[in-house]
Each structure stands twice: as structure tokens, then as C-alpha cells.
Amino acid sequence: MQYSRVEKEFFFRLNGEEVRVRAPPGYTLLEVLRHILHLTGTKDGCSSGDCGACTVLLDGRAVHSCLTLISQVEGREVTTVEAVDEKVADAYARHGAVQCGYCTPGFVVATAYLLSKMHNPSDAEIREWLRGNLCRCTGYVKILKAVESLAGDDG
Ligand code: FES
Ligand code: FES
The missing domain is CATH 1.10.150.120 ([2Fe-2S]-binding domain)
Known part of the structure; x- marks a missing residue:
């Protein structure tokens, strides 16, 4: 997929730590986790919400990180399998x-x-x-x- 080259800074908590990342706003949380933060425990099985391999907790609730835009995560708490x-x-x-x-x-x-x-x-x-x-x-x-x-x- 082609993304805008414009990046924005996002802030959230990841596994109990504060994180700031620069990413295109169109990136998913899964892409940020795997490709920017190199936290590869969360898997990409289908990229379309069908398999659950990318499941993380967002404010304590299970979500598909492949369907969650990084812009939706701003200021929130993410927990991955690592934690x-x-x-x-x-x-x-x-x-x-x-x-x-x-x-x-x-x-x-x-x-x-x-x-x-x-x-x-x-x-x-x-x-x-x-x-x-x-x-x-x-x-x-x-x-x-x-x-x-x-x-x-x-x-
Ligand atoms: S990668 Fe399959 S549901 Fe997200
Ligand atoms: S897909 Fe291989 S163990 Fe579940």
C-alpha cells in the first residue's frame, strides 16, 4: 500500500512505558509495532481482521491491531503479547x-x-x-x- 510520506508524532503507552513514534497517520498499530518499534511478537496473518494473529489489548480491551490506525491509539495504553x-x-x-x-x-x-x-x-x-x-x-x-x-x- 502507498502511504503519504508525511509523518506525524504519536504518543501512547506501550507495555507500561511511554512511547513516542513518528509514523504516517495511515499506518496501523500493527505496522507501527512491527516495522517501526520492531516488536514482532504481534503477528500479521491477514491484515484484514479475519485471523486474530494481530490481537493486542487497547486500554485493556482486545482489538485487531491490523484494523486500528495509529492515530486511534494516541494517548492510550497498548499491551502486546510481550507483556x-x-x-x-x-x-x-x-x-x-x-x-x-x-x-x-x-x-x-x-x-x-x-x-x-x-x-x-x-x-x-x-x-x-x-x-x-x-x-x-x-x-x-x-x-x-x-x-x-x-x-x-x-x-
Ligand atoms: S492480521 Fe489477521 S486479524 Fe489482524
Ligand atoms: S496456525 Fe500454526 S499453531 Fe496455530
């Missing part, structure tokens, strides 16, 4: 819910969001909350097991 509670990623690893791993950061962030809203989700609630995240490898069973293992966890 999500490690126990979520650990549960995915422990349950063999990672194969190629490309979808995993998005699932981990979406799971953290689910657990921030619902301490002990049912199987149906886990499926509903994660339905925006696609995985081409695992068949989802191990992903569900990983999330179920975290449900009701006070640790």
Missing part, C-alpha cells in the same frame, strides 16, 4: 497448543483478555470468546485444554 502474564503462554506450551506458533500470540492475548473479564469461563464461553482467532495447525482441542487449565486459576 501478557507468562502463565498464559506457559499453559499453551504445556498443553501442546502450539505447532507453527504463528497464531499463538493472538490466542495468548485473547485468552488474557477473556480471563480478565471472566474468571472461570465455561467451555462454551471459551469457544465464543476465542472464535475470532484462527489456527490452521492444532485443530483447537489443545488450545481449549490450555485455556481450560487457566480457568478458575487464582495464581
Whole structure:
């Protein structure tokens, strides 16, 4: 895609730190994270809001960073997979819910969001909350097991 060469400065909080970046206003948050800040844990699966690989938290709410313009992030708080509670990623690893791993950061962030809203989700609630995240490898069973293992966890 062609962007205007005009850049603007944007300020936001990223994983607890204040960040100032210069970027074309048409850049998405995903592009800024990956291409300007070189924070590559957040993945680009489809660039169109269909796969969930780019999921981050914006003011604590899960969003697709590929559909979020950097101008919408000004003054707000972004949390990426790099700053999500490690126990979520650990549960995915422990349950063999990672194969190629490309979808995993998005699932981990979406799971953290689910657990921030619902301490002990049912199987149906886990499926509903994660339905925006696609995985081409695992068949989802191990992903569900990983999330179920975290449900009701006070640790
Ligand atoms: S890369 Fe954003 S939803 Fe697929
Ligand atoms: S582990 Fe490969 S896409 Fe999910």
C-alpha cells in the first residue's frame, strides 16, 4: 500500500512505558509495532481482521491491531503479547497448543483478555470468546485444554 510520506508524532503507552513514534497517520498499530518499534511478537496473518494473529489489548480491551490506525491509539495504553502474564503462554506450551506458533500470540492475548473479564469461563464461553482467532495447525482441542487449565486459576 502507498502511504503519504508525511509523518506525524504519536504518543501512547506501550507495555507500561511511554512511547513516542513518528509514523504516517495511515499506518496501523500493527505496522507501527512491527516495522517501526520492531516488536514482532504481534503477528500479521491477514491484515484484514479475519485471523486474530494481530490481537493486542487497547486500554485493556482486545482489538485487531491490523484494523486500528495509529492515530486511534494516541494517548492510550497498548499491551502486546510481550507483556501478557507468562502463565498464559506457559499453559499453551504445556498443553501442546502450539505447532507453527504463528497464531499463538493472538490466542495468548485473547485468552488474557477473556480471563480478565471472566474468571472461570465455561467451555462454551471459551469457544465464543476465542472464535475470532484462527489456527490452521492444532485443530483447537489443545488450545481449549490450555485455556481450560487457566480457568478458575487464582495464581
Ligand atoms: S492480521 Fe489482524 S486479524 Fe489477521
Ligand atoms: S499453531 Fe500454526 S496456525 Fe496455530
